[in-house]
Amino acid sequence: MANTQKLPLRKDVPEKLTWDLTTVYKTDADFEKDFSAVQDQLPVIAQLAGSLENGADALLKATGLYLDLNRKLEKVYVYAQLKNDQDTSETKYQAMFSRVESMVAKFGAAVSWFDPELLTLSESTMKQYYDQEPKLSDYKRLFDQTFEKRGHILSNDVEKVLAGASDIFSAGEKTFGILDNTDLPFPVVTDDNGNQVQLSQGVYGILLESTSQAVRKQAFKKLYEVYGQFQHTLAATLTTNVKNHNFKAQVRKYNSALEAALAANEVPTNVYQNLIDVVNNHLDLLHRYVALRKRILDLDNLHMYDLYTSLVDKKSPKYTFDRSKEIALDALQVMGPDYVSHVKEEFDHRWIDVVENQFKRSGGYSSGTYDTNPFILLNWKDNLDNLYTLIHETGHSMHSYYSAHNQPYQYGDYSIFVAEIASTTNENILTDYLLDQFKDDPEMKKIVLNYYLDGFKGTVFRQTQFAEFEQYIHEQDAKGQPLTADFMDNYYRDLNHKYYGDAVISDDEIGLEWSRIPHFYYNFYVYQYATGFAASSTLADGIVxxxxxxxxxxxxxxxxxxxxxxxxxxxxxGVDMTKPDYLEHAFEIFEQRLNEFEKLTMK
Known part of the structure; x- marks a missing residue:
């Protein structure tokens, strides 16, 4: 009997495949120095409350200390988080990260007075301050962002209470996370090879890609049996989260929770509504793609669990990490030599933690802060999806690199609204590159087109479906409608049928999908995946x-x-995201590639 292959322990992973965190702190002792420095300065900045009216020098001093502390806190946070994520079983770094999270809450309370007090300064006073101290002009946009929220920021005392109650407000999200990641009892199911495997979120995603409809169906049914048993509890956790958003929006005098959430990133609500409207106007394309899927799979009845299996018989090619780096560098040549030189720096100087080890955090992300190089966490598998993940996270990292190297600290980060644009622009450039590379290889071209079409379905159509659901439940709660499990089940099932059409059966279980989506706890976050991908389609088209x-x-x-x-x-x-044109252009590209895929699969 063959031995089961086990993941390596962290200490057994080759150093060249790990990230080099000594570029953040040489030793843990250096981390402790900065941690203590932040801790010691919290009472100092708290004591500056009431000082902003004392003149331009006082505002400059308080702003400088605020930003210096925030900068140092970000650095200790990133170090602790990355150390913890590389091996979550190591209690030393669990404790380190926990301490930093507590410090973040204390910092929030210590500076909670700053914005309310800044808002007491009139426009004429600020003009005097800029004249008296020219250095303050370096922070004008930072101040203006706060002044834009005038009428929505409350008194010092109330802001301090809200900051201190952040853990209470996040109770619904935390309870959902514990249930979903730890306490839900998922059953054993049968995989493609007839093996009995413990169902989990990760295993579920793999089984839905199975070529066996029986395997897909069993995974789908068994997963939703669990969520069905707990749907009333999960309705309560989601309702708590929605009420949190609606309460804060009301207290801060916004017209809706949507307006409050988007205002945090200076995004007008018409961006959100344009997305929903334009996607709804192009649902016929999704219906076409779903009908094509039914034909290619040769199924009498297409179910929701049949939407993730490949439409291409040929197995996806294997891409090693080294080969993927070569492809990424070649594809990104269109960005010019400067961009490519920094990608090489990322690849050559251990900015990436590559392989999976025991107790390593799952998934992938780009992290870092103003005073560090960007870092990428991967859990590498030799496939096309991981090639795309590498170039996606590289897009994030290059965005961080260029921002930090071309802006002062106060403007060295970027809005979450634009974060997904840099990453998915790289994805779209890679798709163009691969389609060109395989222009004479119809089988490989089908694989790339299938990957793109499924990605568009999941990123634009599906995330907009989530956005529409999220908007609806917030609006209904604001009107006094109880968000019971049955109410959300029925609406979600109807919404799902609208999106996917008559070619697929909207199984009863899909009405429960809302109960397992963590993004519904992220306060109107998901729409940015869709707007970001659509904008990047236009940008990548122009670049290529x-x-x-x-x-x-x-x-x-x-x-x-x-x-x-x-x-x-x-x-x-070159993209006006307050107008629908960029969305229309993204759908033009999707339709062209859908047409191409249809022709290839008809042969």
């Missing part, structure tokens, strides 16, 4: 098929950080 001017505008976008309103940054890059 346009002129050097397109590349230059794109690099300037990466360099902009938060130095301007996000939609203004995107306008300078």
């Amino acid at each position: 098929h346009g002129t050097k001017d397109n590349v230059e505008k794109y690099l300037n976008f990466l360099k902009s950080g938060s130095s301007d309103i996000p939609t203004n940054v995107m306008k300078k890059a």
